[in-house]
């Protein structure tokens with residue numbers, strides 16, 4: 131009882147619980163306008179419902195709305211006269227639902243629904259321009275690959291531009307994040323993204339991040355930065371070499387674990403501090419292995435992002451290390467210490483609401499005071515485009531001349 135009440139009272143512990151277990155909608159919540167809108171969008175794009183929710187202390191979380199399978203660990207969202215609460219049957223806390231952006235319901239000139247082109251997570255607009263990934267066609271898909279990624283049709287540049295424009299105009303996103311699978315070529319797939327990056331850079335004052343597979347040579351890492359990308363992710367997913375091969379057979383066999391480290395190390399030299407990130411999914415390997423991975427990546431100048439493993443409905447990956455929120459909390463304190471030790475800025479990962487990040491570590495007893503952190507969130511929104519472009523020109527010129535590019 132006491133433990134259940136303590137979890138509800140600590141927004142960081144509650145965030146961990148909601149991320150891993152999701153939430154069930156009470157009848158009262160179903161009657162609210164925000165939930166009705168979110169359900170309608172979910173139905174139109176045929177994906178399971180996810181909600182952006184703000185917990186006390188301005189802690190942002192993206193949660194899956196799902197059937198509660200374990201009656202003892204069920205979280206329920208209730209609506210009491212327009213005020214939302216999360217309860218676990220023992221205690222409750224007030225939460226705020228972020229309504230889906232209005233642009234989701236618009237269509238492009240070609241007739242495509244904007245919600246099918248891009249979706250927001252916190253202040254990111256995530257777009258997967260092409261569903262092509264050779265891991266999929268060669269039967270080497272990552273075990274955590276979601277059905278949506280496997281079915282994503284190609285998107286035209288015009289459709290993407292119209293979606294970006296609508297999202298920026300509404301103020302629903304500040305960061306445009308492009309996601310791409312793997313191609314068996316020197317560039318690893320990034321080449322497919324370049325026309326989209328250029329088009330967005332030419333038309334809008336927006337920061338761009340990408341998630342891709344490491345290219346075969348460092349020239350493509352440099353070219354990615356030169357093309358205007360502001361933040362880059364090559365996701366390792368787990369640090370343990372054996373588990374890496376089991377959950378990401380394509381990454382292991384067609385790219386190689388070493389190539390992830392080499393490309394990340396190169397990117398960390400070329401991009402600004404904190405702008406190169408890599409996922410280590412909590413719950414797919416023993417905690418000690420995740421901690422080793424955090425230390426290794428941070429030492430390279432790479433910011434580890436730590437999503438919690440969420441089994442996909444009908445997903446292949448069902449076995450994982452089940453961890454309590456109390457067992458997970460020290461991982462974020464460790465992350466905070468690793469970022470501080472390596473003087474890495476956490477301003478980019480502060481915007482990933484789907485992961486718990488170093489900025490939440492103070493809620494677990496970490497050292498970084500809240501007030502020190504919040505200004506970095508807001509200043510990150512004010513990255514000066516002129517300064518970034520100047521930096522990029524200097525960095526690319528240094529790379530061309532084979533001069534050192536370290537920060």
Ligand code: SF4
Nearest residue numbers: 263265271272275311
């Ligand atoms: S890289 Fe992995 S997760 Fe991404 S689309 Fe390919 S198989 Fe799926």
